[in-house]
Amino acid sequence: MYAVEVRDHIMIAHSFKGALFGPAQALHGATFVVDVAFFREELTGEGVVVDIGRAHEALKTTLAPLNYTNLDELPQFAGRNTTTEFLSRHIFDAMAEAARTGRLGPGSEGVSRIRVTLHESPVARGSFEGPLGA
Amino acid sequence: MYAVEVRDHIMIAHSFKGALFGPAQALHGATFVVDVAFFREELTGEGVVVDIGRAHEALKTTLAPLNYTNLDELPQFAGRNTTTEFLSRHIFDAMAEAARTGRLGPGSEGVSRIRVTLHESPVARGSFEGPLGA
Amino acid sequence: MYAVEVRDHIMIAHSFKGALFGPAQALHGATFVVDVAFFREELTGEGVVVDIGRAHEALKTTLAPLNYTNLDELPQFAGRNTTTEFLSRHIFDAMAEAARTGRLGPGSEGVSRIRVTLHESPVARGSFEGPLGA
Amino acid sequence: MYAVEVRDHIMIAHSFKGALFGPAQALHGATFVVDVAFFREELTGEGVVVDIGRAHEALKTTLAPLNYTNLDELPQFAGRNTTTEFLSRHIFDAMAEAARTGRLGPGSEGVSRIRVTLHESPVARGSFEGPLGA
Amino acid sequence: MYAVEVRDHIMIAHSFKGALFGPAQALHGATFVVDVAFFREELTGEGVVVDIGRAHEALKTTLAPLNYTNLDELPQFAGRNTTTEFLSRHIFDAMAEAARTGRLGPGSEGVSRIRVTLHESPVARGSFEGPLGA
Amino acid sequence: MYAVEVRDHIMIAHSFKGALFGPAQALHGATFVVDVAFFREELTGEGVVVDIGRAHEALKTTLAPLNYTNLDELPQFAGRNTTTEFLSRHIFDAMAEAARTGRLGPGSEGVSRIRVTLHESPVARGSFEGPLGA
Numbered sequence: 001m002y003a004v005e006v007r008d009h010i011m012i013a014h015s016f017k018g019a020l021f022g023p024a025q026a027l028h029g030a031t032f033v034v035d036v037a038f039f040r041e042e043l044t045g046e047g048v049v050v051d052i053g054r055a056h057e058a059l060k061t062t063l064a065p066l067n068y069t070n071l072d073e074l075p076q077f078a079g080r081n082t083t084t085e086f087l088s089r090h091i092f093d094a095m096a097e098a099a100r101t102g103r104l105g106p107g108s109e110g111v112s113r114i115r116v117t118l119h120e121s122p123v124a125r126g127s128f129e130g131p132l133g134a
Numbered sequence: 135m136y137a138v139e140v141r142d143h144i145m146i147a148h149s150f151k152g153a154l155f156g157p158a159q160a161l162h163g164a165t166f167v168v169d170v171a172f173f174r175e176e177l178t179g180e181g182v183v184v185d186i187g188r189a190h191e192a193l194k195t196t197l198a199p200l201n202y203t204n205l206d207e208l209p210q211f212a213g214r215n216t217t218t219e220f221l222s223r224h225i226f227d228a229m230a231e232a233a234r235t236g237r238l239g240p241g242s243e244g245v246s247r248i249r250v251t252l253h254e255s256p257v258a259r260g261s262f263e264g265p266l267g268a
Numbered sequence: 269m270y271a272v273e274v275r276d277h278i279m280i281a282h283s284f285k286g287a288l289f290g291p292a293q294a295l296h297g298a299t300f301v302v303d304v305a306f307f308r309e310e311l312t313g314e315g316v317v318v319d320i321g322r323a324h325e326a327l328k329t330t331l332a333p334l335n336y337t338n339l340d341e342l343p344q345f346a347g348r349n350t351t352t353e354f355l356s357r358h359i360f361d362a363m364a365e366a367a368r369t370g371r372l373g374p375g376s377e378g379v380s381r382i383r384v385t386l387h388e389s390p391v392a393r394g395s396f397e398g399p400l401g402a
Numbered sequence: 403m404y405a406v407e408v409r410d411h412i413m414i415a416h417s418f419k420g421a422l423f424g425p426a427q428a429l430h431g432a433t434f435v436v437d438v439a440f441f442r443e444e445l446t447g448e449g450v451v452v453d454i455g456r457a458h459e460a461l462k463t464t465l466a467p468l469n470y471t472n473l474d475e476l477p478q479f480a481g482r483n484t485t486t487e488f489l490s491r492h493i494f495d496a497m498a499e500a501a502r503t504g505r506l507g508p509g510s511e512g513v514s515r516i517r518v519t520l521h522e523s524p525v526a527r528g529s530f531e532g533p534l535g536a
Numbered sequence: 537m538y539a540v541e542v543r544d545h546i547m548i549a550h551s552f553k554g555a556l557f558g559p560a561q562a563l564h565g566a567t568f569v570v571d572v573a574f575f576r577e578e579l580t581g582e583g584v585v586v587d588i589g590r591a592h593e594a595l596k597t598t599l600a601p602l603n604y605t606n607l608d609e610l611p612q613f614a615g616r617n618t619t620t621e622f623l624s625r626h627i628f629d630a631m632a633e634a635a636r637t638g639r640l641g642p643g644s645e646g647v648s649r650i651r652v653t654l655h656e657s658p659v660a661r662g663s664f665e666g667p668l669g670a
Numbered sequence: 671m672y673a674v675e676v677r678d679h680i681m682i683a684h685s686f687k688g689a690l691f692g693p694a695q696a697l698h699g700a701t702f703v704v705d706v707a708f709f710r711e712e713l714t715g716e717g718v719v720v721d722i723g724r725a726h727e728a729l730k731t732t733l734a735p736l737n738y739t740n741l742d743e744l745p746q747f748a749g750r751n752t753t754t755e756f757l758s759r760h761i762f763d764a765m766a767e768a769a770r771t772g773r774l775g776p777g778s779e780g781v782s783r784i785r786v787t788l789h790e791s792p793v794a795r796g797s798f799e800g801p802l803g804a
Contacts, residue, residue: 013281029297147683163699315751415549431565
């Protein structure tokens with residue numbers, strides 16, 4: 001199985017609801033370093049999984065509405081805890097849509113799996129990995 | 135599949151038995167950077183795999199008896215080579231027990247896999263990954 | 269010149285005032301990885317600049333009131349932009365006070381310079397370095 | 403599943419054919435940081451997957467013919483785009499051969515999977531992972 | 537002394553002239569990760585050394601003519617070995633000019649020193665640091 | 671001021687004497703990642719500070735007697751605490767001697783300063799920097 005993985009980052013504020021989160025119930029923030037890996041069984045005729053440049057653009061487009069915001073105020077996250085693992089899935093869904101609609105260029109059609117990893121600090125990260133269903 | 139991964143480190147002395155190990159047969163040491171990833175199919179109601187704070191505590195508790203020791207003198211490792219991959223399994227077993235006994239808090243019960251990675255230097259690491267059997 | 273440098277991190281929310289800051293005028297956040305280096309001309313009798321354990325504790329004590337907060341609401345920062353370089357100076361002042369009052373243990377008295385570096389993302393950091401005046 | 407992973411790097415020139423590659427159609431270059439992970443179900447009697455020293459040597463031997471070259475001029479790559487993911491497979495094939503012929507020392511015979519990861523920059527990497535067929 | 541430091545990277549081909557360079561006399565390449573630190577005695581009224589966004593843009597503008605090229609063919613480097621330390625000085629000169637002409641925005645006028653660091657591999661880097669003369 | 675900096679690492683056991691060191695009084699160990707920076711006012715005719723290859727060799731030669739040892743048993747360290755900052759100075763002295771005796775090749779004669787940094791863990795490092803006196 002082949003993969004290409006691209007990286008970008010966002011700087012956001014948020015807070016969590018639930019005693020489980022202790023001090024993170026207060027409004028705080030994070031620099032999330034975001035890695036997205038695209039998996040494909042075979043390379044395209046050009047010799048790629050997908051074009052790394054287009055993958056970077058698709059990731060940037062996905063992250064733009066989140067960057068420099070307070071996630072607590074975004075309607076798409078109303079009533080949800082925007083944990084590292086929850087956001088990994090949110091970004092996964094957007095990147096899967098980018099692959100399905102061909103926005104990664106040649107190779108988009110054969111992407112079989114995607115893995116999104118968010119690094120929240122030097123000692124903690126979350127991820128979501130799954131297949132590209134229909 | 136979702137995951138959260140936490141990191142800590144230990145500073146230990148040890149030596150290896152067997153010509154295979156060349157100069158590492160002499161007493162030497164390592165800073166092991168330890169990553170533990172917990173995998174779960176679904177998030178809990180709070181939106182987590184397990185609480186990252188409790189995961190850090192459980193890892194610290196597991197590493198405490200090893201930190202600042204000569205592993206050659208610990209009874210639990212008598213007659214064994216404490217290689218990077220062997221220690222990965224040792225820590226896996228302890229973290230699996232922490233999950234089974236609920237010490238990671240809500241979500242502990244659904245952890246289906248754990249992966250432990252030990253970085254011994256900038257150019258070498260070992261790991262063990264497996265399911266949480268009964 | 270000898271130095272020891274210790275690292276910790278905080279997760280905070282804040283916003284900036286001034287058109288200069290563009291999108292960072294909105295409430296957002298950051299994971300700041302904080303490095304503090306202590307410089308000393310000679311080692312103590314024990315062979316250290318200062319004890320690394322005490323240096324870590326002093327840094328943690330300094331960062332605790334900032335961690336998991338919205339810096340915009342802290343009285344000590346009222347009317348100030350809590351930029352990466354501004355926060356570097358804030359932490360410098362606290363660490364300099366820790367050195368002057370002996371909280372770093374033996375060696376505290378001879379610390380001649382301190383450098384504080386804050387990493388805000390993989391592509392940007394700020395710092396403040398200066399002597400320990402009276 | 404156990405693994406050991408070793409790292410080395412090469413510095414090469416190359417260019418790509420195809421409008422897909424934009425500015426990378428021009429002759430340029432890369433420092434590729436190369437990670438190779440060897441997977442094995444059980445440890446050997448010595449407590450290893452394979453000897454890390456021998457794994458490093460086998461990787462160095464594989465990379466030597468590529469290091470400090472213009473990949474466009476190497477006959478083994480004639481007519482191919484030496485993308486990050488293509489090179490990952492090239493190195494995979496060589497490392498699989500090293501395992502099959504026992505060049506990793508004791509444990510070589512039980513290596514069941516290999517994963518090769520090439521980091522081309524701080525924000526992009528490629529990989530190939532597969533089983534060791536006959 | 538305050539500083540802000542920004543990072544970008546380029547992917548280039550080049551070769552060196554002189555027996556000193558051994559295998560690096562052949563055409564090869566590198567991913568250079570480039571850090572540029574701007575030093576200033578005091579912060580501006582906004583609380584910055586210079587705006588990090590403008591610093592990133594100025595660095596990108598400086599690197600654009602080098603990225604995805606064979607440095608051996610660029611007229612500005614004719615007859616020179618484009619070593620890591622030589623390129624550090626080249627980028628220093630351009631960034632110093634950006635500061636002098638106000639392209640870093642408010643704060644440009646007070647930048648007193650610049651340090652440029654180029655990382656060529658995980659085990660080697662070069663740098664140039666100097667004052668901003670007239 | 672120009673610099674080139676090279677990196678290597680060692681894996682050692684040691685212990686410290688003195689209540690100051692708490693649990694580190696017990697025999698333990700470390701992976702020390704060692705960076706050595708050579709500073710020079712001007713580049714040589716070839717365009718270098720010193721040859722990076724020779725700098726790597728000189729560092730490897732310096733580290734070899736320490737790698738895979740228990741530092742407590744080495745006669746050159748008898749009666750001393752081999753702290754991170756103490757070892758930085760020890761390596762500084764050896765690298766300064768390498769520069770003075772021309773073992774770094776062309777450019778050796780003009781090296782004016784050396785800085786040695788030892789990383790003992792992801793959160794602690796020590797260093798020594800000084801001029802090359804006679």
